[in-house]
Amino acid sequence: MFSQRNGNRPNITEQAELIKEKLLFARKFAAAPRTVGSVTPSSPQLISSMFRNVDWQNTEVVAELGAGTGVMTKEILKRKDPGSRFFAFEIEKELRGRLENDLKIDVYDDAAKLPQVLKAADCKSADLIVSGLPFAVLPNSVTVAVMRAVMRALSDNGTFIAFQYSYHMKSTFERLFEDVSTRLVVMNIPPAVVYECRGVKKQHRPAMRGKEQ
Numbered sequence: 100m101f102s103q104r105n106g107n108r109p110n111i112t113e114q115a116e117l118i119k120e121k122l123l124f125a126r127k128f129a130a131a132p133r134t135v136g137s138v139t140p141s142s143p144q145l146i147s148s149m150f151r152n153v154d155w156q157n158t159e160v161v162a163e164l165g166a167g168t169g170v171m172t173k174e175i176l177k178r179k180d181p182g183s184r185f186f187a188f189e190i191e192k193e194l195r196g197r198l199e200n201d202l203k204i205d206v207y208d209d210a211a212k213l214p215q216v217l218k219a220a221d222c223k224s225a226d227l228i229v230s231g232l233p234f235a236v237l238p239n240s241v242t243v244a245v246m247r248a249v250m251r252a253l254s255d256n257g258t259f260i261a262f263q264y265s266y267h268m269k270s271t272f273e274r275l276f277e278d279v280s281t282r283l284v285v286m287n288i289p290p291a292v293v294y295e296c297r298g299v300k301k302q303h304r305p306a307m308r309g310k311e312q
């Protein structure tokens with residue numbers, strides 16, 4: 100993430116790029132607050148907390164839901180094993196086009212399509228699903244559709260890592276997963292909660308698979 104990670108200040112070009120990215124994000128938030136869910140992209144501290152426990156060498160298939168301007172996407176591309184597969188999702192058209200153009204990757208639209216996208220790519224499941232989706236403000240029908248997709252797509256030993264700006268998803272995630280841990284990241288605007296979830300509960304997995312089209 101630019102040279103800030105090495106303790107250096109970003110150079111002029113990097114600073115200009117950061118400002119451009121923040122302005123674009125703020126513009127998208129103003130246009131669709133219930134889809135974008137935040138005024139500014141995630142901080143380096145939040146990104147590093149999201150990936151704190153990821154064993155990249157043993158992660159063959161990675162998916163990112165709600166890539167935005169790509170601050171986490173870039174970090175995933177840097178950290179992931181070169182032989183692993185990566186699937187990014189971003190519903191907003193201009194952001195999606197920008198990601199595809201800047202990062203030279205395919206970006207899919209609706210995160211709820213994750214199982215179908217994996218299937219079309221001959222991938223059985225995802226070992227790591229990273230989410231920046233703003234569940235607190237998304238319509239409930241979208242949250243339900245996305246979580247059904249996550250339950251169907253996550254591998255048996257897989258990890259679902261999401262951030263939110265409150266603890267409101269804790270009880271939902273605890274209903275769906277065997278193991279849920281949280282940590283607070285204050286160095287973010289606004290402060291964020293990272294949820295790390297493992298083990299889709301048995302009673303949910305078959306029901307979700309039964310709905311597969």
Ligand SMILES: C[S@@+](CC[C@H](N)C(=O)[O-])C[C@H]1O[C@@H](n2cnc3c(N)ncnc32)[C@H](O)[C@@H]1O
Nearest residue numbers: 135137140141165166167189190191209210231
């Ligand atoms: C809070 S932003 C997070 C952006 C970025 N990951 C970050 O950490 O800065 C949420 C993003 O999710 C996208 N989004 C919302 N609903 C979506 C959906 N159903 N499928 C894919 N992306 C979605 C929004 O357009 C927005 O870019």
